Amino acid sequence: MKDLSVIIVNYNVSYFLEQCLLSVRKAVQGLQAEVFVVDNNSVDGSVEMVRRRFPEVVLLANKENLGFSKANNQAIRQAQGKYVLLLNPDTVVEEDTFRKCFQFMEEHPGAGALGVKMMDGAGKFLPESKRGLPTPWVAFAKVFGLAALFPTSSLFNRYHLGHLSHDEVHQVDILAGAFMFMRAKTLAKVGLLDEGFFMYGEDIDLSYRIKEGGYEVYYFPHTRIIHYKGESTRKTSANYVFMFYRAMMIFAEKHFSGRQAKLYSVLIRLAIYLRAAMALVSRVFQWLFPVLLDGLCLAVGVWLGVQVVAHPVPLEFNGKWGLYFAVWLGTAFFSGAYDQPPHLYRLVRGMLWGSILLMAFSSAGTIAGSANKRHILVAVLVGLVGMSLWRFVWHYWQFGHWRFGEPKAKRIAVVGSSQEIKRAAELLSQVGAQKPVAHLEPQHTPADLRQIREVIQIHKINELIFCGKDLTVSQIIEWMVQIHNRAVEFKILPENSAYIIGSSSKNARGDYYALHIEVNLLNPYHRRNKIILNSLVSVLLLVLSPVLVWRVKGKKQFFRNCLGNLFGLYQWVGLKETATDETRPAVLSPVDKVSQQPIHLTAARQIEMLYAKDYTPSADLLILARNLSNLGRKV
Incomplete structure (x- = not known):
């Protein structure tokens, strides 16, 4: 039997996984350990990376996304360790984390x-490191914001056990699934993860069953990990709200009964509607705010237009100006004026096209x-x-300079050996990022921290890169905690890696520097045009259906496909072998351009990657033209 599994x-976080496995490789030293990676059909090269860089890892490559619970259970059933650790790929563990956890568990039969103390990518303590059981009252306080208002209250914030010191060992109710160090005998007794939970809630359910099985659950703060978070689901999205609270419903139905279960159900349903509504309103406001500002600017322009030209030709102020605004703002939108990063030429292009259309209609007498x-x-x-003007002012307020379209100038310092500092500078240069303005070779003495602070102050550093080859994770975490400053972001350059990885907060997606490859299909401009193209093609196909339908196989499905594309539910041509959970179902794929017969998976993925990289609307039209008889194919 091994000590640890x-x-x-x-799932599609190769850059995080690489850094995680490098830290795990160091942390398992001194233990008889095995490491499993279960890949849920990633399309970002994760499987190839693990095979190439970590041959000692037991790799289970799934052909579909099985979810968190099923994937973990796959490996648990093969594990031979006395202890089993469930670890997220977006984590970095200290060199002594596993040994300290092993020793503590040995001393506490x-x-x-x-679970351990978790820090986010900015060096801030993550309160979900220790949690209480989400009873109806605890859920109510969490959902309606009382926990956030009184973070240290034992009454209002039992969800994160805010009244318990995060620097002391405590018995707790719930551990985070990002790091669950468990006794294999315990899992054999209470059972594996409940596969009814797809992504959220399985850690709550398993922690609860461990306590119900007569075991103690501990929060152990004498070792730390970085947990970047935010890489897979955005916390503000309606999708996250529904998935998270649906998991809470499953937990309540499973473990509560009677009046308590009914009360919990009511609270959770209220939470779903409230949080979903808040997420929707927030997103709509964020999207509409710049549009409303532009509308206000146009209204001022119309008013001045009245003052300038009203005397020779009186202006009729009527509802037609609303149509004018709609045309202007619509062409600006489709021109990409509201896409990120912003560019003024898109705004000018959109307004120019809108004005040309209005003048053309005006000449024809259609509008005015x-x-x-x-x-x-x-x-x-x-x-x-x-x-x-308002765009320049907003940009200056956000980034501190007037160079519109350029992000905040980064003042980067690198901490590491001269060789790794040079490698970091070369990588930053290759990806078009700013060159480091300062560097520091640590002497591994207490004076290092003081020198880093001096470098930050003197050079006005706002991004600090640590070289993982030269520094221990313990050093990096300690310096992050001590330096913790909202104005400074931290990143890590793992050993022999092409990524420089970091995250500014637990709710921010992990970001990284790497060689940038432009993928047209991910560009908002092309994605928007693709949706319009799908709808226009659907209208054309429906108009021509009396003629075309005789050539199509699966006539009923053909009309379903037309309607699905018309309303944006499907897409005529899309990714299949490299699709993710967010990809809309597609009738055809880029493979249909070269062959209507099944081809090898690797070849199909390569064809789809080239299609995504070089996507143009004409590519879709060509595939459709060659596959008219297959437009009734099931999605």
Whole structure:
């Protein structure tokens, strides 16, 4: 029997997984350990990376996304360790983390599971390191914000046990699934993860069953890990809200009964509607805010237009100006004026096209009399000045400079050996990032921290890169905690890695520097045009259906496909072998351009990757033209 089995479930986070496995490789030293990676059909090269860089890892490559519970259970059933650790791929563990946890569990035979102190990518303590049982009252306080208002209250914040010191060992109710160190005998008794939970709630359920099985669950703060978080699901999204609270419903139905279960059900349903509504309103406001500002600028332009040209030709102020605004803002939207990163030429291009359309309609008498051309000209010119001005002011307030379209200038310092500092500089240069303005070779003495702080102050550093080859994870975490400053972001350059990885907070997606490859299909401009193309093609196919339907196999499905594409539920041509959970179902794939017969999976993925990289609307039209008889294929 081995001492420890480490199990990591991965899904499309190759850059995080690489760093995690490098830290695990060091942490298992001194223990008889085995490491499993269960990949849930990633399309980012994760499987190839593990095979190439970590031959000692037991790799289980699934052909579909089985979810967190099923994937972990796959490896647990093969594990031979006395202890089993469930570890997220977006974590970095200290060199002594596993040994300290092993020793604590050996000294506490009544312990069934253990969790550790987790820090986010900015060096801030993560309160979910220790949690209480989500009873109806605890859920109510969490859902309606009482826990956030009173973070240290034993009454209002039992969800995160805010009244318990995060620097002391405590018996707790719930551990986070990002790091669950468990006794294999405990799992044999209470059972594996409940596969009814797909992504959230399985850690709560398993922790609860461990305690119900007569074991103790501990929070152990004498070792730390970095948990970047935010890489797979955005906390503000309606999707996260529904998935998380659905998991809470499953937990309540499973473990509560009677009046308590009914009360919990009511609270959770209220939470779902409330949080989903808040997420929707927030997203709509974020999207509408710049549009409303642009509309205000155009309104000022119209008013000035009245003052300038009203005397020679009186302006009729009526509902047609609403149509004008819709055309202007619509063409600006489709031109990419609201896409990130912002570029003024997109705004100018959109407003120019909108003005041309309005003047054309004006000349034809479709919208208004020709006299309105002067009003249109003044309105769009003044509107453009206002739109550009507020964008420059907003950009300066956000980034601190007037170079519109450029992000905040990074002042980077690198901490490591001269060789790794040079490698970091070369990688930053290759990806087009700013060069480091300072560097520091640590002497591994207490004076290092003081020198780092001096470098940050003197050079006004806002990003600090630690070289993982030269520094221990313990050093990096300690310096992150001590330096912790909102103005400074931290990143790590793992040993022999092409990524420099970091995250500014637990709710921010992990970001990284790597060689950038432009993928057209991910560009908002192309994605938007693809949706429009699908709808227009659907309308055309429906109009021509009396003729085309005789050539199509699966006539009923053909009409379903037309309607599905018309309303944005499907896409005529899309990714299948490299699809993710967010990819809309597709009728055809890029493979249909070269062959209508099944081909090898690797070849199909390569064809889809080339399609995504070089995507143009004409590519879809060509595939559709060659596959008219297959438009009734099931998605």
